[in-house]
Structures are given as C-alpha cells and as structure tokens.
Amino acid sequence: MLITQLKSKDAIASLAQGKTFVINCHGCKEVYFPEYQADELQKELAAEKDITEIMTRDYICNPDHLQLQLEKYMDKVKDADTVLVCSCGVGVQTVAKYLEEKRVFSGCDTYPLPGFQGVTPQELDCAQCGECYLNYTGGVCPITACSKSLVNGQCGGSKNGKCEVDKDMECGWERIYRKLEKLNKLDTLKHPTKVRDYKKPFDFSTKDGE
Amino acid sequence: MRLTELFERGEFVVTAEVGPPKGINIDHLIDEVNTYLKDRVTAVNVTDNQSSVMRLGSLATCKAFKDEGIPPIFQVTCRDRNRIALQSDILSAAMLGIDNLLLLTGDHTTLGDHPQSKPVFDLDSVSLIHAVKQLESGVDLAGNELVGEPPKFAKGAVVSPCSDSVDVQLAKMEAKVKAGADYFQTQAVYEPEKFIEFMEKAKQFGVPVMLGVVIPKSVGMVKFMNANVAGIHVPDHLIEELKKDKEKTKAGITGVEITARIIKECKDYCDGLHIMALGWESKVPDILTLAGL
Ligand code: SF4
Ligand code: SF4
Numbered sequence: 001m002l003i004t005q006l007k008s009k010d011a012i013a014s015l016a017q018g019k020t021f022v023i024n025c026h027g028c029k030e031v032y033f034p035e036y037q038a039d040e041l042q043k044e045l046a047a048e049k050d051i052t053e054i055m056t057r058d059y060i061c062n063p064d065h066l067q068l069q070l071e072k073y074m075d076k077v078k079d080a081d082t083v084l085v086c087s088c089g090v091g092v093q094t095v096a097k098y099l100e101e102k103r104v105f106s107g108c109d110t111y112p113l114p115g116f117q118g119v120t121p122q123e124l125d126c127a128q129c130g131e132c133y134l135n136y137t138g139g140v141c142p143i144t145a146c147s148k149s150l151v152n153g154q155c156g157g158s159k160n161g162k163c164e165v166d167k168d169m170e171c172g173w174e175r176i177y178r179k180l181e182k183l184n185k186l187d188t189l190k191h192p193t194k195v196r197d198y199k200k201p202f203d204f205s206t207k208d209g210e
Numbered sequence: 211m212r213l214t215e216l217f218e219r220g221e222f223v224v225t226a227e228v229g230p231p232k233g234i235n236i237d238h239l240i241d242e243v244n245t246y247l248k249d250r251v252t253a254v255n256v257t258d259n260q261s262s263v264m265r266l267g268s269l270a271t272c273k274a275f276k277d278e279g280i281p282p283i284f285q286v287t288c289r290d291r292n293r294i295a296l297q298s299d300i301l302s303a304a305m306l307g308i309d310n311l312l313l314l315t316g317d318h319t320t321l322g323d324h325p326q327s328k329p330v331f332d333l334d335s336v337s338l339i340h341a342v343k344q345l346e347s348g349v350d351l352a353g354n355e356l357v358g359e360p361p362k363f364a365k366g367a368v369v370s371p372c373s374d375s376v377d378v379q380l381a382k383m384e385a386k387v388k389a390g391a392d393y394f395q396t397q398a399v400y401e402p403e404k405f406i407e408f409m410e411k412a413k414q415f416g417v418p419v420m421l422g423v424v425i426p427k428s429v430g431m432v433k434f435m436n437a438n439v440a441g442i443h444v445p446d447h448l449i450e451e452l453k454k455d456k457e458k459t460k461a462g463i464t465g466v467e468i469t470a471r472i473i474k475e476c477k478d479y480c481d482g483l484h485i486m487a488l489g490w491e492s493k494v495p496d497i498l499t500l501a502g503l
Contacts, residue, residue: 147318148329152336152389153382155315156370156397159440165318177378189381193340193389195293195333195351 003032003113004088007106009041015105016049018081021073022107023095024056025087032113038086052076061090066098077102114144131197136188138179145172151194211281212309212364213482214392216252217418223482224503225283225395225420226494227255230266236274246491248280250498253310255283255395255484259290262322269299272308283366284308287316292332293351297341304361312366312395313338336382336389339365343390367391369419370441371408372401379441380411387415395484397441398424400448400468402475409479420482423472425465425490425497429453466493470500477501 004027006012016022022042027033035056042054053076057069070077077083083099085092086107096104114125125144133142133151143149147165154173157164163171180186216223226247231239243254254275258268272282284303286296300311315335319327333341341351348360367386373379383394394412399405399421412419424442426432429452432444448468458464473483483503487494 148315148331148334150315150331150334152334152385154375154378155335156368156373156379157317157440158373158375158378159438160374164440165320174375174378177375177381186381189385190388193336193385195337195340198332 002088003111004034004086004108005111006034006037006041006086006108009044012041012084012107013045013049015107016045016051016082016084017103019050019052019079020045020082020084021052021077021080022054023060023083023085023087024054025060025085025091026056026058027087028059028061031088033087038107052080060085060087061094063094063098066094070098129196130199133194136191136194137176138183138185138188140172140176140179142172142176145170145175147172149196151196153189212362213253213283213366214364217393217481221252222477222503223253223418223420224251224485224498225253225255225482226251226485226487226491227257228487228491229257229260230268230271232263232265234266236266236271239271240274240278242491243275243280244278246494248278250495251485252482253281253283255312256285258285258287258314258316259322260317262289262317262319262324264322264324269303269306269308272303273306276306276308281310282308283310283312285312285314286338287314288331288333288335288338289316289319289329292330293341296333296338297345297350300342300345300363301356301361304363309362310364310366311342312368313342313391314368335367336385339367339386339389339391363392365390365392367394368397368422369394369412370397371412372397372399372404372443373441374443376404376408376411380408383412384415387417391417393418393420393481395420395482396422398422398435398439398486399472399476400426400442400444402472405476406479418481420484421473421476421480422484422486423469423497424486424488425462425469425493426452427462427465427488427490428459462490462493465490466496466500469497473497473501473503477503 024038026035045051055073060066083102083104084107085095089110092106127143129143142151147163148155158171158174161171161174163169180188213223247254256268256271259265268285272284275282313335319329342365344351346360346362348356369383370379432449435442436444452459452464485494
C-alpha cells in the first residue's frame with residue numbers, strides 16, 4: 001500500500017537532461033498515482049525540453065511485462081540520454097535494472113500509504129513489522145501509535161497524554177495503558193522484556209534469471 | 211566503584227549531571243568539575259547527546275573524567291545506535307574501567323539540532339537494560355558467548371515520579387526492574403508531596419531511587435519547563451517565589467534555596483540525590499551545604 005507523489009517541477013526539469021524518454025506507470029490498485037498532474041507537468045516539460053516519447057502503462061514493476069511494453073519503443077529508448085520514470089520506487093528499480101546502460105531517474109517520491117489494506121482505507125496503521133505485538137497491547141499497535149515504536153512501555157516524554165514528538169498526537173503508550181486498564185488486563189504489561197526482531201521471516205528478493 | 215556497592219552499604223549517593231561540549235576541548239568542563247563537584251559528589255553523570263543535540267561523546271568524556279580521578283557514569287541512549295553499537299560501546303566502557311551506566315531510550319531526533327537524522331530506537335530502555343544484563347552473564351543479546359571474564363555494571367534507569375500519568379510510568383519502572391535495573395534516578399521533582407507518594411508505591415520494587423533536581427534558574431525557565439518538559443511541574447507558589455526578589459533570583463540564590471528545600475523534604479524517603487545543574491555547576495556546593503549534605 002503506497003502512494004507516489006510527483007517531485008517538484010524544478011527537480012524533474014533538472015533530471016530531464018538531453019533527450020528524455022518518459023515512462024509513467026499508472027499504477028496498480030494498491031497505489032495512488034497522480035496521473036493528471038503528471039500529464040500536465042510532462043506537457044509543460046515537452047515545451048521546454050527534448051522529450052522524445054511519453055509512455056504510460058501499468059505494472060511496470062513486472063519485468064516481463066515491462067519488457068513487452070517497451071519492445072516497440074526500444075529504438076527511442078536507445079536514442080534517449082535519460083529515462084525518467086514516474087512510478088513507485090519498485091517500478092523505477094525495475095526499469096533501471098532492465099535498461100542497465102541508461103541513466104534512469106525517478107520523477108516521484110514513494111511513501112507508504114498507511115491504513116490501506118485491500119482497497120478500503122482504514123483509520124489504523126500497520127507498519128507490517130513482522131512480529132505483531134497487538135496481543136500485548138490491547139489491540140493498539142505500539143509500532144505505529146508510538147513515535148519511537150517502543151514495545152516495552154512509555155518513554156519519559158509524554159505530557160498531558162500527548163507525544164513528545166507531536167503535541168497533536170496522543171501518546172500511543174498512554175492509549176495502550178488506558179485500553180488495558182479498561183479491559184482489566186494491566187497484567188499483560190508484566191510479560192518478559194521484548195526485544196524487537198528485525199530479521200525478515202521471508203526472503204523477498206527476486207530470483208529472476210539468477 | 212559501582213554505585214550499587216555504595217547503595218548496599220547504605221550510603222546516600224550524590225551525583226551531578228554534566229553535558230560534554232560541542233567540540234573537542236574539555237579543559238573548561240574538567241576545571242568546573244574539579245572546582246565545584248569533585249569533592250562534593252560521588253560520581254559525575256555524563257549526558258549522551260542530550261536533547262538530541264550533537265556533542266562530544268559521553269564515553270570519551272567519561273574516560274577523561276576517570277583519568278582526572280572523577281568517577282563517571284556513562285549515559286547511553288537508544289536513539290543513535292543499534293544493538294550492535296550499543297553493546298560494543300558498553301563493552302568499551304567496561305574495558306576502560308567505567309562500570310556505572312545510565313540506560314535511556316533518549317529524546318526523539320526531531321527535538322534536537324539534527325532533525326533530519328534517522329532515529330534508531332532498535333532497542334528501547336528496557337531491552338537495553340536486558341542486553342546489559344545478558345553481557346554481564348557472559349553472552350551478548352544474540353546469545354553468543356563473550357570471550358573471557360564478563361563485565362559488571364551498576365545499571366541505572368530513569369523514572370518520572372511527578373508525571374501526569376504516574377501509573378503508566380510505574381508500569382514502565384516495573385518493566386525496567388524486571389529487566390535488571392539496579393537503581394533509578396528521577397526526573398526533576400518540584401512537588402515533594404508527589405514524590406513521597408510515588409516513593410510509597412515504588413518501594414515494592416526494592417531498588418534504590420535517587421531524587422532528581424533541576425535548579426530553577428528563572429521564571430522564564432520554569433514556565434518553559436511547565437509547558438514543554440514531560441514529567442516536570444513547577445507549582446505556582448515556587449514561580450511566585452522566583453518572581454518576588456528579582457535580584458536574588460538573578461544571582462541564583464532563590465534557585466539554590468528552593469532546590470535545597472526540596473532535597474531536605476525528600477531525602478528521608480529516597481536513597482540518593484541527582485543534581486541536574488544545566489550549566490550552574492558552581493551552585494552545587496551551596497545547594498549541598500544548605501541541604502545539610
Ligand atoms: S505490531 Fe503493529 S506494525 Fe507490527 S504487525 Fe502488529 S499491527 Fe502491524
Ligand atoms: S511520548 Fe508516548 S508515543 Fe511519544 S515516543 Fe514516548 S511513549 Fe511513544
């Protein structure tokens with residue numbers, strides 16, 4: 001679940017050097033892509049810069065699909081000095097890997113889009129941390145509701161129930177404590193010390209053709 | 211000398227906190243510590259990039275103090291280092307003969323002078339205490355054996371007795387005790403009644419607690435702390451006292467008097483004193499004398 005956001009016009013203009021081939025990914029259903037803004041900005045750029053072609057496709061993060069899509073443009077790609085990709089970070093990396101010899105740049109920033117699971121926006125966040133702590137915390141996620149992602153209780157920074165980092169945000173550990181108190185489950189806090197495990201349980205690396 | 215040994219002997223331990231400079235020359239700091247603190251306090255507690263402001267390292271400063279014959283306490287926060295670096299620095303401290311630690315989560319990076327930096331928080335204060343305990347048992351946090359004799363520390367932690375949610379703080383204190391904390395120092399106390407009430411509840415854990423004090427320097431300072439610093443509340447009557455005699459307040463006399471009074475009211479209820487002078491190290495001897503220590 002993520003969101004792609006166009007970089008500023010100045011930033012993109014400075015990337016589009018020489019003949020530039022633009023690839024837009026209009027995204028998959030989990031991604032928000034600013035299609036109309038990209039369209040507008042690229043038209044503006046085309047007036048000032050040498051934009052050889054603008055290609056818009058979906059799922060460019062799929063290497064086979066990308067290859068197929070790019071096939072009939074390969075002459076133009078070869079001819080270009082720069083390839084500017086407007087997509088999420090995975091899409092840009094896929095293009096860069098495929099067009100090994102090209103200067104491939106990203107026209108976008110990628111942010112996680114918290115609260116999306118499936119297609120329905122939720123008000124709660126999951127950072128997909130791998131080791132779910134919700135069972136210890138009354139269902140309030142300590143990773144996303146606490147600015148320091150603490151798993152063993154409140155830091156000394158909370159004031160009037162607000163977080164030291166953001167006075168408009170409720171302290172997550174205050175929420176956890178009150179929730180457990182309400183559930184009559186404060187005993188849950190007496191579990192042994194937890195040490196976070198950042199080891200990835202799965203190997204996500206792509207094994208294509210290696 | 212580990213603080214734990216002193217507590218065991220029933221000594222009232224007095225420590226003072228100092229912050230390393232933003233630079234590499236510590237002559238001035240050593241002078242100050244020698245002049246005002248050396249013979250008056252048991253150990254000097256060295257902050258670790260306090261308030262997320264980048265400074266000379268706590269460990270290097272501790273070593274310099276040790277060489278001067280000033281017993282140091284090495285503060286370690288989880289903000290800037292992952293568990294590998296934390297354990298490594300703690301072993302380094304042991305190798306240098308520094309065996310008093312204060313283990314903290316640390317302020318968030320956004321509050322300091324490098325808000326762009328990546329906050330680490332790989333461990334938190336509780337899991338850091340647990341990690342040090344593991345090292346003391348001869349294995350690291352991952353369970354690998356250490357070579358040779360394991361280190362031994364006095365493992366300190368902090369707690370906020372006057373927090374607006376003291377129950378949440380007590381729960382955290384209990385977690386720290388379980389993880390292996392040997393002693394506590396508190397956030398600044400301005401309300402002795404609240405502190406005494408807190409100590410009633412903290413007694414059950416059976417670990418020494420050192421009263422924390424911050425010298426109130428001015429009306430502006432205490433108002434700032436009231437608005438911004440968690441776990442600190444300066445009551446109105448103290449603000450009035452600071453307002454009353456401007457000259458006395460400016461000279462630091464009122465601050466010294468207030469601090470000494472708080473210490474006197476609380477000292478029978480705790481095991482030691484921790485003074486955070488925030489640059490007013492020169493006032494520490496007066497405070498101790500006035501408090502009868
Ligand atoms: S603890 Fe929070 S971030 Fe981790 S899996 Fe559970 S909900 Fe997600
Ligand atoms: S104030 Fe609360 S939410 Fe903020 S970092 Fe501390 S424990 Fe986490």
